[in-house]
Each structure stands twice: as structure tokens, then as C-alpha cells.
Amino acid sequence: MMACLLAGVLGQLDGGLAEEPTPAQLLVSRTVEREYVDQLLDDGRHQRFGTADKGPVHVWRPRRYTARDAAIIVYVHGFYTDVDTAMREHNLAAQFRDSGRNALFIVPETRSGRSDPVYWPDLAELLSTVSRRLTLELPQGPVMVVGHSGAYKTIASWLAKGPLKEVVLIDGLYGSDDDYRRWLSDGQAPMPRQLVLVGFDTQNQVDAFVRRQPVSVQLDTIPYLYDELPLAARRAPVVALKSERFDHMALVTQGRLLPWLLHALR
Numbered sequence: 001m002m003a004c005l006l007a008g009v010l011g012q013l014d015g016g017l018a019e020e021p022t023p024a025q026l027l028v029s030r031t032v033e034r035e036y037v038d039q040l041l042d043d044g045r046h047q048r049f050g051t052a053d054k055g056p057v058h059v060w061r062p063r064r065y066t067a068r069d070a071a072i073i074v075y076v077h078g079f080y081t082d083v084d085t086a087m088r089e090h091n092l093a094a095q096f097r098d099s100g101r102n103a104l105f106i107v108p109e110t111r112s113g114r115s116d117p118v119y120w121p122d123l124a125e126l127l128s129t130v131s132r133r134l135t136l137e138l139p140q141g142p143v144m145v146v147g148h149s150g151a152y153k154t155i156a157s158w159l160a161k162g163p164l165k166e167v168v169l170i171d172g173l174y175g176s177d178d179d180y181r182r183w184l185s186d187g188q189a190p191m192p193r194q195l196v197l198v199g200f201d202t203q204n205q206v207d208a209f210v211r212r213q214p215v216s217v218q219l220d221t222i223p224y225l226y227d228e229l230p231l232a233a234r235r236a237p238v239v240a241l242k243s244e245r246f247d248h249m250a251l252v253t254q255g256r257l258l259p260w261l262l263h264a265l266r
Contacts, residue, residue: 199242
């Protein structure tokens, strides 16, 4: 697969110009499986390992991580960046810490442009790879996925296969609406499913999605850090939030929204 990827990156288009590689393609092409970093920090433990054809995977655990009652939270970055850059420049580890969640946070490489493949089409494969590479028994708590922008397509590929209880799209409802509706309707008690939609550039798409939902809760603004969600919102199958304070990128770079979401949806 690596040879095919490099050939695609370096190949010629019909117009005779080389296709510009995306950030994810560049990072995947130079990542090798033997890569491994383990950092024990004041606020948690950060591990990063490489794969042969899917790029690096980052795993973060808070200092007081307790596996027996921890959740699994997978974060999927958006377009125009790669997983290493997102971890560093978006300060993801600090945002995970500030949420106060007892969770195993997993951040894989994902699509950074429309020409990229879905590097991890099977969520179960990602989780088993983390468990095997880190010699780690995964917690048995709920599995939650949070994605920004173009992450919607990767997450949509997981809906029918993975044990997902909760999905959060941060300005990411650019398509696959029917997949998300089907996933919601297939959820049954005692494990109902919840889709949280944050709109900015996608606000019109979010509004259209909500209009077709029989039960939903809409908030006209994003609450401030550590404000609680109303009980009705915490139980609703669809929660829609309109962003007035943060634009498309600030939603994930300012360090305000993600910690609050992870805290409020605990």
C-alpha cells in the first residue's frame, strides 16, 4: 500500500502537473512501524507509535486514569493538517486534560484532503491495534468519537461496525447524513445513541438535519467552560449547538469547546 500511496503522490495528472500531496499523505509516507515514544508527564501519559501504512497514532491518559470505569474517546482531526500537527498546534493533550474525563484518548491519522483514503475504515481494528502495540487492556466503558470538519467521512465508515454510543461532529456535517440517521435509529435501550452537532460553516446543514429529527435539543450558543448541559439535552438523541463565539478553526484550537463538550457529555 505504501508504494501505491507514494506513486499516487508523485504521479502525473491529466494536465501534466504532479498532484500536491496532502499533509496526511506526507506523514503516512515517512512513518515506520518501529516508531515509539512514551512520555510520562505531570498531567498524564502520552504515547505515540507508528504503523506501516496508516501513519502514527497518539494515545493519552490522564494522571489519575482508572481503567475499570474509563471511557474510550477517539478524536479525529479535520482537513489541512496531520495528526502530529493537530496534537501539537491544537494542544489536544491539554484539552483532554482540561475536560477532567477519566478516559483513554486515541488520536489516529485521518484524511486531510479529499484525495486521501480513510486510513482506518474499521474502528475495531484501530482499538485492537492500540491494545496490541501498547500491551494495554482497553477499558470497557462507553466509546465516544469526536471529529472536526472533514472527519465526518471517517466516522461515517465506523457507524455500522463499531460499538459507538456517542458521536460529536464539530462543524463537520458536510455529508453522510443518511448514515448518521440510520445509526441513530438503530440505537436501542438500554444503550441509546446520541449525536451532537456543532455548527458554524455547517449551520444550515445542522438546521436541516434537526428539522427531520423527531426528538432533538437545540442551543443557540455554546455554554462557557464547565457549565452543565440541561438534563433534557444530556438525554436527547440529537443535540445541536450554534457557535457564535468561535469560527471553524477556533472551535478546536482555542481550547474552550472541546474540554467543555467532553465534560458536559460525561
